[in-house]
Amino acid sequence: MDALVRVEALAPEFAEAAQALSARLGLPEGGVAAFALQLGPAGLQLQALEEPGVGPVRVDFVEGALAHRRQHGGGNGQMIARAIGIQPGIRPTLLDATAGLGKDAFVLAHLGCTLTLIERHPLIAALLEDGLARGREDAEVAPIIARMTLLHGNAIDCIRQWRDAPPQVIYLDPMFPHRDKSALVKKEMRTFRPLVGDDDDAPALLEAALALASHRVVVKRPRKAPAIAGPKPGHVLEGKSSRYDIYPKKALKAKAP
Numbered sequence: 403m404d405a406l407v408r409v410e411a412l413a414p415e416f417a418e419a420a421q422a423l424s425a426r427l428g429l430p431e432g433g434v435a436a437f438a439l440q441l442g443p444a445g446l447q448l449q450a451l452e453e454p455g456v457g458p459v460r461v462d463f464v465e466g467a468l469a470h471r472r473q474h475g476g477g478n479g480q481m482i483a484r485a486i487g488i489q490p491g492i493r494p495t496l497l498d499a500t501a502g503l504g505k506d507a508f509v510l511a512h513l514g515c516t517l518t519l520i521e522r523h524p525l526i527a528a529l530l531e532d533g534l535a536r537g538r539e540d541a542e543v544a545p546i547i548a549r550m551t552l553l554h555g556n557a558i559d560c561i562r563q564w565r566d567a568p569p570q571v572i573y574l575d576p577m578f579p580h581r582d583k584s585a586l587v588k589k590e591m592r593t594f595r596p597l598v599g600d601d602d603d604a605p606a607l608l609e610a611a612l613a614l615a616s617h618r619v620v621v622k623r624p625r626k627a628p629a630i631a632g633p634k635p636g637h638v639l640e641g642k643s644s645r646y647d648i649y650p651k652k653a654l655k656a657k658a659p
Contacts, residue, residue, distance in 0.1 A: 407525065407597070408435035412442030427524050437597065439525060446532035448525060459594070461503050461533025463547065464540045468505060472512050472546075480513075482506060485620045485639050485646035486571055488513055491656030497569035499557035499611060500576055504530045504550070506622070510573075511549040518569065519550060520557040523598050527554045558603065561610040570654065572611040575622040576604040576630070605631040612649060619649040 409429045411420035420441045424431045429439065438449045440458065447458035462468065478488050487494055493514040498507045501519035503526065511517055521527040530552060537547040553560060561572075577598060608630045611619045621630060625645050629635055635647035 406436040407439055408433055409439045412440050416441045445536050446529055461529050463508055463533055463537035463543050468508055481639055481641050483513055485648055487654040492654050494570040494654055497572045499572055500574050507550055511546045516549045519552045520560050522556045558607050558610050561614050564614055568614050568616045570617040572615040572619045574611060578624055578627050608632050617652045617654050621647040623647060
């Protein structure tokens with residue numbers, strides 16, 4: 403774990419929990435750091451201390467942008483839903499192997515899919531775990547969160563050692579190297595990139611996913627980015643800023659009533 407990150411409590415009543423988190427993640431409490439993993443009344447958040455104007459990054463499934471998308475997001479017509487293969491009577495079992503902050507997984511869980519999420523970076527996994535825990539406390543969100551199971555670890559290893567029934571669809575959204583440093587990017591990306599870096603093992607992850615998924619693999623990419631090295635996608639859905647490369651293996655079919 404990067405020593406540039408410290409853990410801190412935002413109020414005295416969170417000191418004990420912050421100490422436990424520090425021990426679990428192997429991070430120092432206090433001291434000079436570029437980032438702070440902060441525990442307070444709003445839950446767990448990551449703050450870039452050298453860019454305080456950017457604001458903290460946290461996972462919130464109850465309020466904010468995800469709540470708006472849950473209520474007004476367009477349902478099954480969303481591009482991600484079409485890429486995954488959601489149709490009347492079809493709700494694929496899913497493995498989100500690059501869970502990140504869980505935003506796409508939450509959208510798909512809201513649409514009725516059951517998902518396993520894998521996140522390998524301990525900091526991001528901690529933020530996601532905290533968001534899931536707070537979501538379980540909300541009456542409207544809890545049934546959605548119940549369809550999401552989080553695993554910590556390297557997705558390639560998890561996929562290669564998979565022992566359960568294969569997921570019908572595996573979803574990948576690997577970190578893509580952005581070379582245009584002048585472009586404004588979302589605060590999550592600005593905060594995480596120095597800590598996480600790019601997913602240089604994306605080709606190996608795609609290969610492992612294609613070997614495990616029973617029906618299709620879906621890869622989210624920036625619209626103008628090249629496809630991941632390896633087999634060419636069989637179908638592409640393109641939006642304004644991103645696209646979905648679809649690698650079909652077998653047709654999804656509705657379950658018999």
